[in-house]
Amino acid sequence: MNHPILDPRVAPPFPVAALPVLRNPQLRKNVAHATDVIQAKRARLVAEKTDWQALRDSGAAIRDHVLDNLAHYLEQFEERCTAAGGVVHWARDAAEARSIVLNILREEQASEVIKIKTMTSAEIQLNPFLVENGIAPHETDLAEIILQLGQDEPSHIVVPALHVNRSQVRDIFAKTMGLPDLSDDPQALTAAARTYLRKMFLTVPTAISGANFLIAETGSVVVIESEGNGRMCLTLPRTMITLAGIEKVLPRYQDLEVMLQVLARSATGERMNPYTSVWTGVTPGDGPQRFHVVLLDNGRSGILRSSRERQTLRCIRCAACMNACPVYRQTGGHAYGSVYPGPIGAILTPQLMELEYAQSLPYASSLCGACYEVCPVKINIPEILIDLRAAVTDREREEERRFFDPMYVGLRMANKIFASASRFRAAQRLARLALRPFTGKDGWIRSLPGYASRWTMSRDLRGVPRQTFREWWAERDGKAVR
Amino acid sequence: MSSSVNARAAIFDRIRAATSAVPAEIPTTHAGLPRNYRRNGQMSANARVALLIERLREYDAEVTECAPDEIVQAIARVIEASGRRVLVAPPGLPAGWLVPACNWKTDNHLTHDEIECAQGVVTGATCAIAESGTIVLHHTPAEGRRVLSLLPDWHLCVLRAAQVVESLPEYFDGCGTPPALVTFISGPSATADIEMTRIKGVHGPRFLSVLIVRDLGTTRPGAASGAKGAQ
């Protein structure tokens, strides 16, 4: 199995990246099973929550309010966090963030570090960078261990190893943990992971986390998890480094009353996840006595500029959109070539890359709207997908190679045809004529050449009927066809 | 660290160029955001507690109840039934709760290894939310620092019925000044990372036991004093 490439700068375009996945029945089965399970659990809990829509409205409003006033809330967070003993750092891009983290680790003389799962660290490609610099990063989240030990990449932002089944996990653990007799029972696999990690939790003095939220009012960090590895990492070590995108901030502690209600229901189909931890700077005698926050821009401030696209940054990383997406259901996450896959990935990744890369992602959607329907903060993903398609097209249409691209030629031509009814009628007659050789006696087309073969590769096509509607109408009305 | 200063300035410049906030108006705007979700519980106190118990049991937490004048006996019974002897206690746990049958280590700068050797921990709590079966710890002296309720495999949480609210917004409403440290516990740790099969007990205490003291008629945390909602 090829190692999946989650770097948008080099990943193949979505239609190409999807091909090996579509030929992998095991992976497709795993993805369909996982997303079906979470969707069903989510649906039940949402049905029972009579104020669900009001929560979504508030969730969207709070997140928009933060984005409108981001400078103020970041300043407030920095001030309060610093007053509580934290050190706040700012990183314009991935390289800067990696370098800040490395400097802190060097100051700590750390040769290894334990990590709580954070997509932000995958976004900046931190792990390979640490390894290059002689520091061993140990993932502690079960899914992340599966991926790290299996030399794989995350395919979902909440259940990153959902594309891996139990016997595949067994094989990975048996080999890397030296447990040849390990069974594939999830209970046994989990117990193996627990043993493997316990010693690490108790001895590694430095940890790296992400943040689900930052609270401006108090300068606090919020980590939401299920397994307890988060609590281990944020309680036992001497030094904690939290890496967080600048958009993660919430105004007040109380705003969690909305976010916590919608996040667990959306992400894992539970009323509440097992553990949510909130800490503020440094508390003498309790937890890490050295605490750093690295605030990451990496393209987010650029997304703020557009009034319509800004809603992308409301995202609270619940992955409900992924679970609802009929495209994701068929392809899984790796096909998107980014640590952020699925519907949110299709709008976030290209924007973080300032549309220089990942240009195929906005087209990786049938615009069905299921994602918008489930998004707890009401991000209108279809609307943004269409805007991004326009932005990509505006960039591309001037390129010479697009001049002969069948899609571009076809759409330009179609527009000229639609500009006039008489031209349209002529085009209809021409289409009927042109398709006649391909049309069977039963009035169906089974095979078309060139670009059109992308339709007939899996579907037949009704031949163009002898009479269009407008021709029928004109006849009926006794008028000659003009 | 001039690079950090430059980075900070550059980021703020970009943010300010993209937004146009008027700082003085921000608190007002925040206060005016739509909040039409349920913010008050409608259940009676007894129904709240019953719902909490149901939700706790859904997570396979063990739940027992007792009257206010039987706390110590109830604690002793639960501990004995658990088969555990070596327990850690937060420094502020009521002395009477340190029942004689056990080997107690009260936390006075215990090392992680010492805590790791304990079989369980007993704490109080700040609040519980019935709708989601959530216990909230503010890590007060009676609840202990965070490592105490993390390393031992068994956590006995003593909760007063008057501390139970129906919904999450009520907890935040009654919270007052936000605490520096909070842990929300909704059942023992779990994972569904392997084929979406929910496995309980990864890290953190694999066994959670809750003792509910039926003291309905006393005030809720953070609320004005005086009996509230005694039913």
Place this chain on the structure above:
Amino acid sequence: MRASLFITCYNDTLFPETGQAVVRLLERLGVEVEFRPAQTCCGQMHANTGFRGEAFSLAKQFVRLYADAEAVVIPSSSCVAMIREQYPNLLAELGTDSLRREFETLLPRVHELSEFLVDVLQVEDVGAYFPHRVAYHASCHGLRALELGNRPLRLLNHVRGLELAPLDNLDRCCGFGGTFSVKNAEVSSAMLTAKLQDVLATRAEFCTALDNSCLIHLGGALHREYAPIRTIHMAQILASTQDAPAEMV
């Protein structure tokens, strides 16, 4: 009541029988139907592929053409969604104030077919007869963009002789998505296969929807697989009577 039929570019060319059914149905219900021959296309294909300028020119054409229509009826929920959801953005970006005003007064008069029947004509029993087992697929635009709700089912429930076969995952996208069906042909086909499994499991004789865009895709696969199910636009079911049964194309 005078209704102006916007047939849509693809129905006009590929599904004239759907348009004919709409005319028959509305006339039976006492509506005078007109057809403005200057019509061509709403611009959805262009807008969804990123050709905004081209889409705008078609939007302008549409607004100008129907400015004085009493009601515009469209047997395609995706085209109505285009008009309701995307025209405002296009006109705001590229149009003049007067065009935007014209559009604002026109918009309330634009209706998808089932909306026109249930909300405007206020009928659910259109006097139809279609004695067959039918599965209903909820097109995404109708379901989520137009929030048609149970209007389609209420209409089908009054069709005499019709047996409604429940379709599993009826709200899951069929995978057409316009140009998505060719730009991402393989993924579109994979989604189509999943949909086909659910459709075939209904053992229905017909699969219906309010959008021929879904049906051209589903129908194309059903035909390819020699499946014993045909697709038919709901307008044709609703137009079908004992004296004039739906044309089986």
